[in-house]
Amino acid sequence: xxxxxxxxxxxxxxxxxxxxxxxxxxxxxxxxxxxxxxxxxxxxxxxxxxxxxxxxxxxxxxxxxxxxxxxxxxxxxxxxxxxxxxxxxxxxxxxxxxxxxxxxxxxxxxxxxxxxxxxxxxxxxxxxxxxxxxxxxxxxxxxxxxxxxxxxxxxxxxxxxxxxxxxxxxxxxxxxxxxxxxxxxxxxxxxxxxxxxxxxxxxxxxxxxxxxxxxxxxxxxxxxxxxxxxxxxxxxxxxxxxxxxxxxxxxxxxxxxxxxxxxxxxxxxxxxxxx
Amino acid sequence: xxxxxxxxxxxxxxxxxxxxxxxxxxxxxxxxxxxxxxxxxxxxxxxxxxxxxxxxxxxxxxxxxxxxxxxxxxxxxxxxxxxxxxxxxxxxxxxxxxxxxxxxxxxxxxxxxxxxxxxxxxxxxxxxxxxxxxxxxxxxxxxxxxxxxxxxxxxxxxxxxxxxxxxxxxxxxxxxxxxxxxxxxxxxxxxxxxxxxxxxxxxxxxxxxxxxxxxxxxxxxxxxxxxxxxxxxxxxxxxxxxxxxxxxxxxxxxxxxxxxxxxxxxxxxxxxxxxxxxxxxxxxxxxxxxxxxxxxxxxxxxxxxxxxxxxxxxxxxxxxxxxxxxxxxxxxxxxxxxxxxxxxxxxxxxxxxxxxxxxxxxxxxxxxxxxxxxxxxxxxxxxxxxxxxxxxxxxxxxxxxxxxxxxxxxxxxxxxxxxxxxxxxxxxxxxxxxxxxxxxxxxxxxxxxxxxxxxxxxxxxxxxxxxxxxxxxxxxxxxxxxxxxxxxxxxxxxxxxxxxxxxxxxxxxxxxxxxxxxxxxxxxxxxxxxxxxxxxxxxxxxxxxxxxxxxxxxxxxxxxxxxxxxxxxxxxxxxxxxxxxxxxxxxxxxxxxxxxxxxxxxxxxxxxxxxxxxxxxxxxxxxxxxxxxx
Numbered sequence: 042x043x044x045x046x047x048x049x050x051x052x053x054x055x056x057x058x059x060x061x062x063x064x065x066x067x068x069x070x071x072x073x074x075x076x077x078x079x080x081x082x083x084x085x086x087x088x089x090x091x092x093x094x095x096x097x098x099x100x101x102x103x104x105x106x107x108x109x110x111x112x113x114x115x116x117x118x119x120x121x122x123x124x125x126x127x128x129x130x131x132x133x134x135x136x137x138x139x140x141x142x143x144x145x146x147x148x149x150x151x152x153x154x155x156x157x158x159x160x161x162x163x164x165x166x167x168x169x170x171x172x173x174x175x176x177x178x179x180x181x182x183x184x185x186x187x188x189x190x191x192x193x194x195x196x197x198x199x200x201x202x203x204x205x206x207x208x209x210x211x212x213x214x215x216x217x218x219x220x221x222x223x224x225x226x227x228x229x230x231x232x233x234x235x236x237x238x239x240x241x242x243x244x245x246x247x248x249x250x251x252x253x254x255x256x257x258x259x260x261x262x263x264x265x266x267x268x269x270x271x272x273x274x275x276x277x278x279x280x281x282x283x284x285x286x287x288x289x290x291x292x293x294x295x296x297x298x299x300x301x302x303x304x305x306x307x308x309x310x311x312x313x314x315x316x
Numbered sequence: 317x318x319x320x321x322x323x324x325x326x327x328x329x330x331x332x333x334x335x336x337x338x339x340x341x342x343x344x345x346x347x348x349x350x351x352x353x354x355x356x357x358x359x360x361x362x363x364x365x366x367x368x369x370x371x372x373x374x375x376x377x378x379x380x381x382x383x384x385x386x387x388x389x390x391x392x393x394x395x396x397x398x399x400x401x402x403x404x405x406x407x408x409x410x411x412x413x414x415x416x417x418x419x420x421x422x423x424x425x426x427x428x429x430x431x432x433x434x435x436x437x438x439x440x441x442x443x444x445x446x447x448x449x450x451x452x453x454x455x456x457x458x459x460x461x462x463x464x465x466x467x468x469x470x471x472x473x474x475x476x477x478x479x480x481x482x483x484x485x486x487x488x489x490x491x492x493x494x495x496x497x498x499x500x501x502x503x504x505x506x507x508x509x510x511x512x513x514x515x516x517x518x519x520x521x522x523x524x525x526x527x528x529x530x531x532x533x534x535x536x537x538x539x540x541x542x543x544x545x546x547x548x549x550x551x552x553x554x555x556x557x558x559x560x561x562x563x564x565x566x567x568x569x570x571x572x573x574x575x576x577x578x579x580x581x582x583x584x585x586x587x588x589x590x591x592x593x594x595x596x597x598x599x600x601x602x603x604x605x606x607x608x609x610x611x612x613x614x615x616x617x618x619x620x621x622x623x624x625x626x627x628x629x630x631x632x633x634x635x636x637x638x639x640x641x642x643x644x645x646x647x648x649x650x651x652x653x654x655x656x657x658x659x660x661x662x663x664x665x666x667x668x669x670x671x672x673x674x675x676x677x678x679x680x681x682x683x684x685x686x687x688x689x690x691x692x693x694x695x696x697x698x699x700x701x702x703x704x705x706x707x708x709x710x711x712x713x714x715x716x717x718x719x720x721x722x723x724x725x726x727x728x729x730x731x732x733x734x735x736x737x738x739x740x741x742x743x744x745x746x747x748x749x750x751x752x753x754x755x756x757x758x759x760x761x762x763x764x765x766x767x768x769x770x771x772x773x774x775x776x777x778x779x780x781x782x783x784x785x786x787x788x789x790x791x792x793x794x795x796x797x798x799x800x801x802x803x804x805x806x807x808x809x810x811x812x813x814x815x816x817x818x819x820x821x822x823x824x825x826x827x828x829x830x831x832x833x834x835x836x837x838x839x840x841x842x843x844x845x846x847x848x849x850x851x852x853x854x855x856x857x858x859x860x861x862x863x864x865x866x867x868x869x870x871x872x873x874x875x876x877x878x879x880x881x882x883x884x885x886x887x888x889x890x891x892x893x894x895x896x897x898x899x900x901x902x903x904x905x906x907x908x909x910x911x912x913x914x915x916x917x918x919x920x921x922x923x924x925x926x927x928x929x930x931x932x933x934x935x936x937x938x939x940x941x942x943x944x945x946x
Contacts, residue, residue: 075539075540075543076542076543077543078517078521078522078540078543078544079521080520080521140446140447140526141447141448141527142445142446142447142526143445144430144445144446145446147423181330182332183330183332183341184327184330186338186340186341186342186345186347187341187346187347189344190341190344190345190346190347191346194346225344227344287408288408291408291411291412291415294412295412295416295419296419298419298420299419299420299422299423302424303423306423306427309480310446312480313468313476313480313484314462314468314469314479315484315486316483316484
């Protein structure tokens with residue numbers, strides 16, 4: 042069975058073209074309404090409402106994975122294109138100025154937070170998976186704690202074995218003072234987010250400091266510890282970036298829900314007091 | 317990394333969609349095999365749930381986690397591998413769900429609080445507040461609140477539901493306070509001809525509120541104007557039609573002021589040069605100028621040269637003319653005048669003391685020829701006797717019989733009955749009347765053979781009334797003789813040189829049509845505002861401020877020396893008037909108003925509404941509406 046992994050550039054441009062066409066038609070419509078002394082904000086508002094409703098469908102689609110509603114990748118692309126379309130329609134609807142009332146300002150701020158978080162999320166969705174692939178490790182986010190615990194156990198058993206076989210506690214003492222902190226949980230989160238190598242330098246430095254005090258046998262154990270530290274560094278890198286991929290939705294989706302609530306309230310007020 | 321380690325038979329299947337995750341994993345420890353329960357309790361206290369089979373407890377640890385353990389279950393069926401319970405943590409999905417509920421909850425709380433709060437307290441943080449009103453609207457709606465314009469406000473949920481299905485009709489709320497010179501919802505508040513098919517308008521088509529106190533609701537765009545006007549154009553520079561041939565001097569001035577003769581002749585005359593203004597602002601008041609720069613009042617700008625001329629004007633109401641015989645009943649006269657020795661004189665041969673003709677005013681009032689003593693002596697002597705008996709009463713009756721509405725009170729205002737009576741008594745005895753004093757400050761007086769009125773100065777009400785009377789009666793007469801006498805009287809009164817109505821030297825006379833179909837002449841006593849083009853506006857003050865007060869006027873207003881300005885007033889038809897200024901052309905404005913310099917939009921020169929105003933009861937609106945909440 043052929044699994045659709047993504048979408049082609051032609052598809053992207055097709056949907057961008059459709060969105061641009063809708064924007065152009067709406068823009069011309071508002072100009073026509075303005076020129077006949079109508080209230081163009083009503084027209085652009087209804088189109089914007091329709092687009093926002095379509096964007097909200099993406100969330101519903103994700104809750105219905107069993108339904109044959111086109112691949113998620115297509116939905117994601119439509120959601121992205123629709124998001125940008127909504128931003129332009131919002132500017133058209135508000136004359137790019139926004140409201141001066143508290144209610145309008147709240148709606149504007151929520152809309153912008155949702156839009157900006159969406160754009161940031163899109164950027165991360167495009168950049169981070171490639172970085173993760175290049176890291177040489179593949180791991181499910183939920184399994185990272187177990188994996189780190191497993192590495193830690195492996196390192197600790199190596200240290201014990203070294204103490205038993207060599208009969209000195211140099212490596213063990215050094216481990217307890219320095220590397221033990223590193224293996225407890227993911228470290229250097231921000232550095233990993235920005236693609237830094239601080240953790241690698243840090244581990245290497247700790248090992249280099251110790252290396253000259255160790256015997257040949259102990260150095261073999263240290264090399265194994267170092268390779269496990271390197272493995273853990275890659276998992277930390279995964280953890281940092283996958284956390285970003287997971288947590289931007291903690292902003293985007295609640296804000297989108299708030300925008301939806303405000304939009305419905307806005308619609309009620311307009312229908313009751315204006316139209 | 318060992319990929320087999322996560323094979324389907326090597327490890328458990330991760331389910332991040334469940335609400336909880338292992339508490340040990342959250343502390344970066346090895347998570348238990350079972351994971352938390354769906355109710356949030358730890359599911360990893362024991363490795364497995366032993367199964368009772370044939371009275372023996374069997375270990376049921378999953379093959380993925382090492383299969384049955386060596387120790388096996390205890391005798392009571394408990395798993396032999398026990399751990400202290402962990403505190404499961406929420407998964408990201410659950411946290412996200414809670415944040416969604418929180419965000420929506422905050423919005424709903426804001427909506428709820430804005431509905432519950434008193435608008436006067438919570439309007440600034442009200443989630444229903446669409447924004448601050450313009451300064452003018454904010455002031456008068458501050459007590460009544462939103463219901464000033466939004467009828468559905470404060471009507472409750474049922475009212476809201478009804479409002480959704482009904483037209484809000486905001487514009488009808490606007491005209492509760494605003495009024496116009498024409499229909500409120502017609503374009504330009506004008507009654508246009510049916511063939512133009514102009515759609516009805518709504519206030520909200522152009523005026524939108526809730527944009528803040530500093531944003532005017534009046535500002536319109538050229539596009540809005542172009543939406544109706546067929547000749548749409550890009551800007552004033554490109555496409556605006558040339559001004560009409562008379563622009564902006566369409567209507568005749570009410571004051572006949574010949575700028576050409578004054579500027580080029582009188583003001584240059586050394587006799588008047590010290591009194592003449594140095595520039596236009598010497599006469600025109602620029603401090604309060606707008607579309608018009610009104611001239612200052614007569615006393616400030618005209619009196620220094622013209623006041624002495626006005627005070628010379630006199631009206632002769634009655635003159636004792638030459639009489640052939642004395643036809644006055646002497647007994648009645650003596651009785652009326654109380655002259656004890658008059659009878660003796662009357663017995664002598666009659667020789668008229670006067671050789672004059674009757675005054676044209678009295679000739680008209682009595683409808684007598686002024687050149688035929690035989691025809692006029694009887695009615696005139698009857699009038700003199702009546703004056704001796706009743707003073708001004710006979711004049712009052714004569715005057716009031718000429719017009720539909722009584723004018724005698726105004727025409728004879730200030731006339732001393734005693735003076736009139738004494739003069740009549742003297743003339744009845746064929747004697748000259750000797751006035752006890754001269755009318756130095758103007759007013760009625762009798763002297764020798766005449767009853768005269770001397771104007772007190774500019775704006776004299778009696779003189780003005782006589783001008784109006786003369787104009788009125790000159791148009792009303794059916795009798796040819798009387799009509800000619802009325803015209804003769806009018807011409808004398810309006811005589812610029814001698815007549816009391818010399819006012820018309822400066823004040824224009826206009827022939828106006830009456831509803832009955834006839835015409836009448838009216839004098840333009842006051843300065844008349846230019847109101848013929850209600851949709852055009854111009855700010856003189858702004859232009860003067862930029863161009864300078866002294867000589868800027870002549871940039872646009874250029875005197876035309878060739879035009880016979882005063883001649884156009886000779887006929888009373890205001891439509892045949894010519895200005896003594898050259899019309900202003902579009903190119904004059906374009907010296908400054910071009911796209912590269914100062915651009916012009918429609919609203920700079922054109923107003924949309926016709927006579928916009930406020931209704932009288934506007935200020936009482938606040939009191940009538942009870943304060944209400946949403």
